[in-house]
Amino acid sequence: MGVPAFFRWLSRKYASIIVHCLEEKSKECNGVRIPVDTSKPNPNEVEFDNLYLDMNGIIHPCTHPEDKAAPKNEDEMMVAIFEYIDRLFNIVRPRRVLYMAIDGVAPRAKMNQQRSRRFRASKEGAELTEEKAKMREEVIQRGGYLPPDEIKERFDSNCITPGTEFMDNLAQCLRYYVSERLSNDPGWTNITVILSDASVPGEGEHKIMDYIRRQRAQPHHDPNTHHCLCGADADLIMLGLATHEPNFTIIREEFKPNKPRPCALCGQMGHEIKDCQGAPREKQGEHDQFADTMPVSEQEFIFIRLCVLREYLEKELTMASLPFPFDFERSVDDWVFMCFFVGNDFLPHLPSLEIREGAIDRLVGIYKDVVHKTGGYLTHDGFVNLERVELIMQAVGVAEDNIFKKRKDDDEGFKRRMKEKKKRMKAERAPAYLTTGQFAPQALGGRNRPDAVHNARHQAFDMRMQHNQVPGPDPNPPPPPPLSQSLTRHVLWVCSGGPSGAQDARGVKRKAEDSDSEPEPEDNVRLWEDGWKQRYYKTKFDVDASDEDFKKKVVRSYVEGLCWVLRYYYQGCASWKWYFPFHYAPFASDFKDIKGMFSDFEKETKPFKPLEQLMGVFPAASGNFLPETWRELMSSPESSIIDFYPDDFAIDLNGKKYAWQGVALLPFVDERRLRAALADVYPDLSQEEVRRNSLGSDMLFVRKSHPLCDFIKELYLAESQEATEMPAELCHGIQGTLTLDGDPILPDKPVQSPIPLLRDIMTNSAIGAKFLDPQFAEDFVFKATVLPKAKMPAKVLKPGDWEAGNRGPWRPQLGFNSNRQQAHLNQSGFRALGHSMGRSQGGQYSNAPPPRNYQDSYRQQAYRGGSQPNYLCCWGGGGGEEEEEEEEERL
Amino acid sequence: MAEERRGEDIVSEYLGQNPHLAQWVESFRGYCETNKQWSARREFILRNMEAFPTIDPGVHSSSLDRLLSLSMVWANNVFLGCRYPQAVMVKIKDMGEGIVVEDVPVRTTRDEIVAKGKRNASSGNDGDSCVKKAKAGPNEGDGRPACQKQGPSPQAPAKHQPFFNRLYKAVAWKLVSAGGFGPNLDHHEILQSCVESCKQSLNCVFVPLKDIPDLPASRVQKEGQVCELRCSTVYMGTGYGRDESAARAMASKEALKTFQGHKVTVKICRRRYRGTDVEDVMLLDDQPRSQGFPPALSYPFLADSGEGGAS
Structure with a gap:
């Protein structure tokens, strides 16, 4: 949902819905990484059945991360995506189903938003490249050093749209990934994997919802399935509530505002591109051993427990x-x-x-x-x-x-406060050496000798207080504006007031400088x-x-x-x-x-084909993802759909400050004209493009040892052409129909690796087939109710009628498990601790830092070291919109 | 009024004579188009239909779609503020010649917003070397129906006069409460609040000084901004300054000076606009003017070139 503030609001108001994830890290032994065995019980003291991944929330940060250097090429991106999924799998450890959904072609209703995002992204990308080139030149001219510009294509994030080659490759890579893990990872042994790639229409999260909805509506569904959905969009919370499943948890990255980002030019932290000096890289750690680690903590994950949110809502509603x-x-x-x-x-x-x-x-x-x-x-x-x-x-x-x-x-109050704060900050920034009184700097040979200090204590007080005051008008007026007499005389309309004109101009200028506020965007609506x-x-x-x-x-x-x-x-x-x-x-x-x-919607509407949708959402600048004749329609004056593709468009700031917050006034797409124009160029598609343009289907994978495997193998042996109903008892009551895949993944048939970095799977144990959700009549209504045999999870919130005397003091529940074992030290532990910490400082809360991982404490040092004031500013933002820096929305 | 209406009247007369066409052309109206937008675009379509001889009313064809597309380009440019590749803009500029659109909305494109942000950030040092300057006035677009030889309707002064009488009073009271007209006021603030108290909005157009033709040749100044103020299309004042806010303050001051006389009058006057003489609706005081007017920076009047506006 396009409301980043929603999650923030929700998590502040209903704080107990959030549970921090415990993540078991893999260990290293003699330089060999030992993978975590995810078949072991979940350290979060909860067992999930199904894990759903809204893949676009994973693809975006893995392909163009904001807090670290971007992957060099597509292969590295794919590996990053695999690692991200591994990490999630390790935290959640699903026991039955892993559902991966990539955004397919979206409903038309979403197209306006997609257009606006892609038109903006394309412009922003071009601007960044331009700025980079400019800054690079400047820095090098000034004698700075910059790492050589890697020869790489600028990654156009617009390619994360169904129908592009990139998405097609991604689907291939994920098939490989799934077979690899099914074959080799013990945690995946009993998992049924469903992969819904970009060729299947529908937004990722809605494909997931459709799956859950349809499973719930069939009689074999286990009403106590514990779902875990991964994604950062706030609307996942709504979707989760809308299922009425009692056990529904969302997992997302913990949102930390104002995370420091590396400079896009030199890759170092602590400054933005426009301040890049090209300074030599500082050594990270004593022997530069942390050169590759970013001084930021690794993104942590949180669970959002919808059953707790339901408790809150119950109290409120x-x-x-x-x-x-x-x-x-x-x-x-x-x-x-x-x-x-x-x-x-x-x-x-x-x-x-x-x-x-x-x-x-x-x-x-x-x-x-x-x-x-x-x-x-x-x-x-x-x-x-x-x-x-x-x-x-x-x-x-x-x-x-x-x-x-x-x-x-x-708004006015906020502006006033910010102004005051700015003034204060400015005052604080005045150089410390500017002394007053007897010590004030004096012009050489000046006659006005200052008085000697009479009351030293008072003088010291004055000097101290000076810092707390807002400085008065600048005693040194700024140099007169470069407005020459001849101009004032000739350009009469400017200052027809005669000789005083120049004076006025100066006065105005000073005022403008003093207020140091950027001109506010005009608001002609004035809703107040x-x-x-x-x-x-x-x-x-x-x-x-x-x-x-x-x-x-x-x-x-x-x-x-x-x-x-x-x-x-x-x-x-x-x-x-x-x-x-x-x-x-x-x-x-x-x-x-x-x-x-409103009565009803048009029936039997069809989604766009992937390439058609690309034509609908891409600006002409992203036309390289389309066949040549199609691309031409986006720029030629002779095109019959040229009006869809403006070069530049108006943005209505609508009361906001930055261009990206405003409303992009893009024209809407006329579906009839789009289809008509494309009809002429359809014959130009290559075979490969025709394939990419076709609608695909979901894939289901299981391991050889899974009960369903033999059933699927039989289907392949029988070469049955029609769709076959899945027997519910083989797979935890999951229903659906299976169809044979044209290029199937079969046990003992090697799977080629699409990525040179990774090895082919020689001993494959996975099997795959096309999967289709259970189908219902068109007028079927999915009931928004709790299923009959569903057991509600135990309450977490303090009951309203809790009386302390009766049952002891209320102990809030922190994790999933209400009887969580409290960690404690035994006597020898305390002794050991006392020994190593030194007892002299002693006390219950000695100043030992909490044991966190190394990187975290490293970051704190970096902040404290404060060689770059930018860090401090990030921390300093107190209250108001500043800290409410908008969360990046995923496409 | 009659003259303003002319384009529209011709269209309705033409459609009255060709009822089959009326229904057909009506089918191209977009659901979200306002009456104003549609009547303008309809005129565009009808005017340019002859140039697409293969169009057969009642039948969908690719040449019809091309005309429709260009009509949308034109409408998007005029009403939404979109810009298209140069070749397309040239084309629609030609095709849109002579269509009257009153009161075109003022839009700021993304490029302009971004350029402005950059300029603020880098003001001080090499301000102009790195920035694409904002375009000269939002109404100047290669394709927006800019018009060199037309004018406002002769009734415009009478139409606007009552409003400015009200504004005159508002300004007078405001200045009294501010201690009289003088150099130390926030002129823009005063003017804006007066205009807004009369339920109107003040429009500012900024143009970099160096982009203005018609300046005295002897000027040495090259940097800086010039601001023009208008209120419901009526010109109020122009000012120069180092940056936009200084220019705006100066323009406001000029405008406020007009209100220092015994009354203000809305008149049609002749002045320069982008190298040609045009007629503009201007707010004047009762003093005899010694100098000519500064050149206009924007021109909100679009007139029928064929029938000849006021030129």
Whole structure:
């Protein structure tokens, strides 16, 4: 979900949902790395059945990492991806299923966002290259040293889009990886691996959801399966809640804001590219033994326990004396639905609902008020009751005016505080040697000799206090602006005030310098002032407020959007074609008479083919991923779809500060014209491209020893052409149909390594076949309920009626296991500790640092050493938006 | 008004005579297009249809799609602020000649935002050697319907005068409360708050000094920015400064000077704009003017070239 702030908000409000991962590290012995045996019990004291990987969250950081040097070539990228999966596998240790899902072609509704990201990424990449080249030249001219520019193609992250060669290679590599691990890793022995690569339509996380939904709906499903889903997107939390599975955990990288990044030019830490000096590399450690380690701790992982979140929500949402029976599961669905108002990948968020401003709490408050009047829940199994939603929207609408005014107040307050802080910082930065009084620097031969110090103590006090004060106006005026008399005389309109003109210009200049604030982007909407609605529609949509028809159109589209998104989360993609055709959302107060605005979506829509989608989301600058004649359509004036591919586009900062936060005003794609234009160039595809453009299917792999293996082997032997139902009892109740693979992976058939770095698998033990989720009738409705035999996990939160006297003091639960063994030292341990730590310092909390791994303490040293003040600034950011540096969103 | 409407009237008259065409062309309207956007694009399509002789109304063909695509390029350029490769821009500039669009939204492209950010960061040292300068005014685009020989409607002054009378009062009160007009005010702040209190917005256009033609040849200054202020298309003032905020302050001061007289008047005046004489709607005080006007930096009036605007 396009709301990075959502996770932050959630984890602050519901702190107990987070459990830090324990990771067993592999050991090294005589230079040989001993892999961790993942068949051993999970050190996190919990056993997971299924691990789902939303692969795009893995591919992005592995191919263009932000905190370390980028891999040199595609092979290294693949290896990095393998290692990342290994690491996750080691932490989670699934026992039944590993599901890997790469984003395939997405529904049209997502295309706007994808376009905007790729158009931006392409421009940002080009700008970085340009800046690098420029800085490199400068640094070298100044005599600095830079490591030679490796001859490598700039990795265009846009290639992480279905249909590109890169994605095709990745799919091949993952097949190899799976067979390798199945054959050789003891932890994988009983695992069923499902690989859904980019040729299968659908976003990764939604393919995973579809799988879970369909398994749940078939009778053999184990209702107590423990799911673990890996990915950083906030919407995984919603998706997890939407399954109504009792055991659902999300694993993601721990988000640390303002992590230091290496300079893109010289690769050293501590400065940004624009400050690069080309200085020689500092030795890392006494003998430079840490040359290759970054002075940052390795990214750690956290679990997010949705069952704990459900407990919190239960406390918050439970309502007494309702006119209808309270059903917690239904209220969770409503909560999920309301979170969409605040933002999602498919709709712009409502202008009045900002997650930072507590929008969700506000919505929940309104919901609990209104639900008494609505007579029921807002949603049912992913279908929206618009009449009731209107009541919520109207209640938000009433508050809208005040929200905008308060936002303005808060904003001004924040700006004021930042300004003051800046002043303080500036004052602190004044050079320490600038003395005053008798010691003040004096001009040579000056007549005004300072008085001798009368009261030394007072003088010292004054000098000390000077640092705490904001410096007055600069005693030395800046040099007059380079505005010559002749200009002032001729360019009359500038300073028609005659000779005073030059004076004025100077005065203005000084003022501008003093305020040292960048010019604020103009805000012509001014939501905090009367008439905001008119101005908003005029500025954002270019229509007069009187144009009710247009306003209604926007609202209708938004209502459709809400229905589409909820359906997408609970039932799967209702329409591959639908999208929200505006750049902005309407106001909550505009949602009037929405009841009849939506009935159903167009049936039997089809997703784009991969190459078609590439044409839809790529800028012309990424055209190199497409065949030549296709590429031409993106740039030729004769092309009948040239309007999809602007070189440069407007960005509406929309109250934000940076270009990447603003709304990209990109034109929408006309599907009919796109298809028509492509029909002419389809014959130009090579055989290879035709293959890449076709829709693929999920693959299922098991090891030779798995009960399912013999069944699949039989299928291959019989060369059966039709799809065969999987026997549920062979594989933990998993259902689906199997089809033969054209180029199968079979036991004892060697698997060639697609990467020169890695060896072929000579003794292969894996077998693979095409896999298809269980199919249901088109009008089948997946029920959003807890399954009958599901056992709810034990409660974690402190019960509301806990009384200390009765059952002893409340002990909060930190991990998965409520009876976790507390670690303790025995007597000899204490003695040993006392001996090595030295008793002289003693005390219960001696200043021994907590035992962390070496790198961590190394980092702290680096900060303390503080040769580069940039580090300190990273730490120093206190409160406010500064530390809320936006989290990078994955594509 | 009548003159402004002319383009639209011709279109509706033409469609009235060809009802089959009206329905057909209506089918190209995008769902998200506003009336204003659509009527402009429809005019573009109808005007240029002759250039695509293979178009057969009622039948989809690739030449029709090409026309539609170019019409979208043109509309995206005018309304969304998109820019396309040079060859495409030249083409639509030609094709879009003479279509009247009132009150074109002002957009800032990504390149402009990025360039601005860089300039701020590197101001002081070699400011201009490394930066692509912002384009000369958001309305100047190779393809945006810039117009050299047209003018605003003759009724424009009458239309805008009441607003500026209100603004005159607002400024007067504001200046009283600020202690009178003088050099030590934040002129921009005052002007902006007055305009906003009258429920309008102040538009600033910045152009680097060196990009402006028509300057006195003897000037030595090459660096710096020039700012032009307009409020609902009416010109208010121009100012020069070392950077954008200084230029804006100076322009605001100039604009405020206009309000020092007994009244303000909206008039159509002749001035230079990018090398040619144009008619512009300007806010003037009651003083006789000794000098000519500074050249315009932007030109929000688009007029029908065929029928001849005011030139």
